[in-house]
Amino acid sequence: MTRTGHRNKAVHQRRALTLLFYCAVGVILTGCSPLVSRFAARMLERVDAPIEPVKHRVAHPIRPDVGLSVLWVGHATVLIQIHDKVFITDPVFTKTIGMFARRATEPGLDPSSLTRLDYTLISHIHMDHFSYGSLALLPKSGKLLIPFGATAYTPEFGFGRTQEMKPWDVLEEDGVRITAVPVRHFSGRYGFDVSWYPDRGYTGYVIQYNGVTIFFGGDTAYDPQLFKEIGRKFQIDLALLPIAPIEPRSFMKRVHADPSDAVQIFEDLRATFMIPIHYKTFFQGLEPDPLYPQRLLEKIVEEKGYQDRIKILDFGEQRILIP
Numbered sequence: 001m002t003r004t005g006h007r008n009k010a011v012h013q014r015r016a017l018t019l020l021f022y023c024a025v026g027v028i029l030t031g032c033s034p035l036v037s038r039f040a041a042r043m044l045e046r047v048d049a050p051i052e053p054v055k056h057r058v059a060h061p062i063r064p065d066v067g068l069s070v071l072w073v074g075h076a077t078v079l080i081q082i083h084d085k086v087f088i089t090d091p092v093f094t095k096t097i098g099m100f101a102r103r104a105t106e107p108g109l110d111p112s113s114l115t116r117l118d119y120t121l122i123s124h125i126h127m128d129h130f131s132y133g134s135l136a137l138l139p140k141s142g143k144l145l146i147p148f149g150a151t152a153y154t155p156e157f158g159f160g161r162t163q164e165m166k167p168w169d170v171l172e173e174d175g176v177r178i179t180a181v182p183v184r185h186f187s188g189r190y191g192f193d194v195s196w197y198p199d200r201g202y203t204g205y206v207i208q209y210n211g212v213t214i215f216f217g218g219d220t221a222y223d224p225q226l227f228k229e230i231g232r233k234f235q236i237d238l239a240l241l242p243i244a245p246i247e248p249r250s251f252m253k254r255v256h257a258d259p260s261d262a263v264q265i266f267e268d269l270r271a272t273f274m275i276p277i278h279y280k281t282f283f284q285g286l287e288p289d290p291l292y293p294q295r296l297l298e299k300i301v302e303e304k305g306y307q308d309r310i311k312i313l314d315f316g317e318q319r320i321l322i323p
Helices: 005-029 035-044 224-234 259-269 291-306
Strands: 068-072 075-082 085-089 118-119 145-146 163-165 170-173 176-183 204-209 212-216 240-243 273-277 316-323
Touching: 005 068, 068 118, 068 240, 075 204, 085 204, 118 204, 118 291, 145 176, 224 259, 240 259, 259 291, 259 316, 273 291
Parallel strands: 085 118, 118 145, 145 163, 212 240, 240 273
Antiparallel strands: 068 075, 068 316, 075 085, 170 176, 176 204, 204 212
16 A cells, blocks of 8 residues: 555544544433434545535635625535625635534635635534634634634634624624624534533624625524514525534424424515525435435425525525625
8 A cells, every 4th residue: 555545544544533432422421322323324424435526616706896795605604795895604614524524515615715804703613613724714804703602612813803792792893783693503512511501602693784684594493483583673685594404303403494494484584585504515414315405495495486585506606686
């Protein structure tokens, strides 16, 4: 075997051992050994899997003149431009998360193409949303917003300004108004630090600027009252909503919306448009295939006649919603 072959084998062995370690921790902490084993098996299937290239990448994603543009990078990573302000949500550009969960498709954006960012928004500290390696690749000219209690998990990235946000906290500056809003999820990063407190460690955001309002859900399950309240407080133009992981539903529904839940959140928010996120980038559930959530959503969109309101983007696709 060549030196490169030995090195690659060692890398794969480390990944497998790391995964087995996390599985063992999960079994000890949760007692859900059969379910943890099934998740582990799904991840192990992808240890050596190739990462699919994206079909297209925008070379210059920050536009000189636009009202609202949205580029889906993958997972919960979305590049948003509202007029002259540029935002990015939960940036993840690395090949793996937590050293073992391998992405299925490469990011739809080269982070080196970003000449500036005004705000980087982190919804919670899970490794697939708060990626240290990814944040290191981004411009540091803007402000980093993190959920309340996340400072202890935040290395020195070089951002000039970092601010914690708990639900209903408001940041207002230079015409931009960002409100942290409650969602239904949980916090924690390493398994032993899980928190379910609704005001600590996880949040959604409402971004308002120059007459445009965006809701970013991060990662959330459905709540029958929560999103109606947000919809009453804001006139939302676009909702960025997660639609996976889905299965097993009895387990996932407590913390993850499926396509039906996401459409209900969209309706509760009374938003004009919706773009689905948090699917087909990493295999985090037990769905039969990566496109399963999208197929379910497409069926709902057709049944409800929402083709003009729910926009399904491909990796790296940039959609101008307001010229």
